[in-house]
Amino acid sequence: MRIMVTGIPSYLMRTVESVSGATVRHRPYFEAVRTKNDLIAQVKKIANTGNYLIGEGAAHSVRGHDVTYVPFWHLANSVNSPETYEKLNQSFDLCLFASANLLRPGYAATTESFVFERLNMPIVVMGIGIQKKENLKDALPEGTRRFLNVLKKKESFFLTRGHFTADFLKAEGMNYVRPTGCPSLYYEPAAMKRSLSHLADPDLADAQKIAFGGYLGSVPDTIVDAHALLRQDSIASYVIQDEITVYNLNILAEETDDAYDQAAGRIVAKTEYKHAEKWQRNCEFRVFFDTHKWRSWVSGQDFCFGRRFHGSIIGMQSGVPALMIAVDDRMREMLDFVGFPYIEASVWNREAKKKAFLQDFLSKIDVPAAIHRYSACEENFNAALKDIGIR
Incomplete structure (x- = not known):
């Protein structure tokens, strides 16, 4: 199976040189981290270095398949490029989206909704979780509701970080929901x-x-x-x-x-x-x-x-x-x-x-x-x- 892994990346995203269509080119080395600027830039790229473990665990779970890591920024930057999405849809059989605290009041998954709307393949959302339980249903941003509605209409699979997130997604009408924990656990x-x-x-x-x-x-x-x-x-x-x-x-x-x-x-x-x-x-x-x-x-x-x-x-x-x-x-x-x-x-x-x-x-x-x-x-x-x- 040809699998596109995207979303939260492993540390290997540091070697990405360029992306065109469905082709990702990697450098054979990491950028040097020496100065204050270098240090801050590397942290900003991943937002939280703990996220590396999520992306690494997700990618590791599909080892043995034909796996390509496609940076999510490429998918986001290409939402108005039918040619790019035609190439992606031809090149992959499944999209594995590594996720974390996506369900939270302060984050609208609008971009994710546009990306998945254009992907004509099964979507696996792995590691999705809730940051804070209180008033989530009422405080969920409209962009995240759009994200859920898009995936509700597709062949999609939610592997959640725990039972509370699974119960929430089932109540929202998602078809396949299974609590599995964070992929870094395995x-x-x-x-x-x-x-x-x-x-x-x-x-x-x-x-x-x-x-x-x-x-x-x-x-x-x-x-x-x-x-x-x-x-x-x-x-x-x-x-x-x-x-x-x-x-x-x-x-x-x-x-x-x-x-x-x-x-x-x-x-x-x-x-x-x-x-x-x-x-x-x-x-x-x-x-x-x-x-x-x-x-x-x-x-x-x-x-x-x-x-x-x-x-x-x-x-x-x-x-x-x-x-x-x-x-x-x-x-x-x-x-x-x-x-x-x-x-x-x-x-x-x-x-x-x-x-x-x-x-x-x-x-x-x-x-x-x-x-x-x-x-x-x-x-x-x-x-x-x-x-x-x-x-």
């Missing part, structure tokens, strides 16, 4: 199970090589987490995903000054952000534009702990035990679906003796049950792909 299933197998260990609360994730620049929560777990002589390793473009974590350098060490995946320039003065530990900032480099680095950590879903999933893809603090509806939906242990942010934030609480929580995790639930989700995902005809 990129390295053996490593994911290995990660889970090591999680019920209270000694992880004493680990000093921890990959932290959160929302620095907005709230000081991760600083509090690091202080609770790390000794004063330890270094807090924090992985940035979108903070430098969304949460005002600023790079203190001139635009063309060196700011990033590509080999280490580390920001080398000084930074400033809200609550930075609260630190009582040395800290380092990592950011990765290649998921293999990210996994390579995180595999050297003992524990992943934090408030970012994909920042923890990539640790699990490397076999490293990971525990998430659920901060919003999207995380809860994904975590509840796959059955991974997690701590509610409201519970963790008010806990005075955080390390003791964490040790107790870890000691009570039912590892066999977690692995069994994950294995069932993996089977469900593969069964959905088989139903659609792409497994």
Whole structure:
């Protein structure tokens, strides 16, 4: 089967040189990331580096087929080009659209509706989810309603991040809807199970090589987490995903000054952000534009702990035990679906003796049950792909 993968991309979108019709040309190298300008530009291209895992997982799920990644910007820029869409419709048998928080009040999927209106092939929307449950039906933008109406009239398949999104789409009249979880969950299933197998260990609360994730620049929560777990002589390793473009974590350098060490995946320039003065530990900032480099680095950590879903999933893809603090509806939906242990942010934030609480929580995790639930989700995902005809 000839499959066009589009939507949220993997890190390989960084090699796209040009697109014409249905032909995508790639460079045999990545653009260098060295200066402050380079760093910010690369983050802006993907919006959030955690998105790389979504695109990578979606593309990996259809390996074995004739797969071409076509950047969504090309489809959007060509909506008024019948010749381009004629070529696309001739060249592909199915479109796999990697998605994330598409169903939300602040985003209108108008462009997506025009693109899918012009594609004469089955559409698989993979990983679609809801960012916030409250008043979604009433607050859904008109462009997103158009998007849903277009797909309702086509041969379309929705593989959702969880049950709430699936129920919402069924109520909207979508024909094939199946909750499967985020596609990133199934990129390295053996490593994911290995990660889970090591999680019920209270000694992880004493680990000093921890990959932290959160929302620095907005709230000081991760600083509090690091202080609770790390000794004063330890270094807090924090992985940035979108903070430098969304949460005002600023790079203190001139635009063309060196700011990033590509080999280490580390920001080398000084930074400033809200609550930075609260630190009582040395800290380092990592950011990765290649998921293999990210996994390579995180595999050297003992524990992943934090408030970012994909920042923890990539640790699990490397076999490293990971525990998430659920901060919003999207995380809860994904975590509840796959059955991974997690701590509610409201519970963790008010806990005075955080390390003791964490040790107790870890000691009570039912590892066999977690692995069994994950294995069932993996089977469900593969069964959905088989139903659609792409497994």
